[in-house]
């Protein structure tokens with residue numbers, strides 16, 4: 437007899453990690469343009485706990501509000517189980533990974549199966565396993581869209597101007613703040629891939645990890661203030677963002693750029709006096725870009741670091757781990 441239900445983590449209310457409930461729910465049907473993915477691993481990302489905490493609408497996306505109960509999660513790696521009749525790019529049995537329906541809180545990835553838009557998926561790199569592949573989509577695409585190519589012409593919800601990556605080569609120096617985290621460790625590696633010199637800022641426990649990933653210089657922000665040590669950099673990618681982001685303005689050369697990955701307030705008068713650009717993008721699902729990143733993952737040019745893994749049923753423990761901070765790479769849920 438066919439099985440019609442699956443295990444999934446759902447939220448019936450907002451709150452702390454304890455509101456993540458392991459339940460039996462119907463297996464979704466893929467709609468037009470979608471495939472059904474048998475999920476092997478799920479990457480955990482900050483929007484998963486923003487949704488858990490009570491956010492239901494992404495900035496600039498009022499039409500994509502989700503209501504409870506909801507299955508959180510956006511990053512998956514798995515195997516195609518069924519394909520809608522209008523999907524040509526994937527077949528049953530293909531190994532795939534993707535960032536689903538972002539920006540929205542409607543990824544529905546914390547589950548044994550997920551209906552996934554085919555355009556949000558790419559073939560999983562054969563050289564890495566599902567756990568590592570599931571760690572790549574949101575953080576990897578964020579680094580890609582900030583540093584390499586935006587890949588779409590949708591306006592940013594955070595600014596009027598279109599985000600433009602800075603050209604990176606052997607003559608550029610990039611400072612990555614929060615370099616050990618999900619976005620930071622991909623940003624460091626992509627900047628190195630482009631030939632740039634990279635200064636990595638993180639807490640001291642991450643020094644050898646970041647040196648292994650190729651950092652040219654390491655600053656432990658618990659011991660020194662980067663803005664007092666660093667001058668004349670071309671680009672700061674600040675994955676921490678928030679009120680302290682503006683301290684990095686003084687590390688930039690004239691004509692340089694600051695990309696806060698988490699929104700922050702800036703004084704236009706100050707930035708124009710310093711002759712620097714501040715720009716923030718919103719990551720979007722993009723299977724084609726993920727395929728490009730996948731080639732770098734397959735070649736070992738970029739690697740996914742795994743902070744920790746938890747079973748899907750133990751999603752609560754994964755969120756508790758995230759809340760303790762100091763994440764090195766990605767937290768991933770494994771699905772039996």
Ligand SMILES: NC(=O)c1ccc[n+]([C@@H]2O[C@H](COP(=O)([O-])OP(=O)(O)OC[C@H]3O[C@@H](n4cnc5c(N)ncnc54)[C@H](OP(=O)(O)O)[C@@H]3O)[C@@H](O)[C@H]2O)c1
Pocket residue numbers: 481482483574575578613614615616617618619620637638639642657675676697698717718719761762763764765
């Ligand atoms: N704009 C977008 O589209 C977009 C996309 C993805 C993510 N985001 C946002 O970007 C942020 C980072 O996401 P993520 O997935 O990379 O998070 P993450 O994996 O939790 O990484 C955050 C990293 O920052 C480090 N950190 C914390 N405080 C720091 C400080 N004061 N100075 C330097 N480093 C510090 C942490 O470790 P240590 O403190 O031990 O160094 C950790 O490694 C989140 O706020 C997320 O919401 C935005």
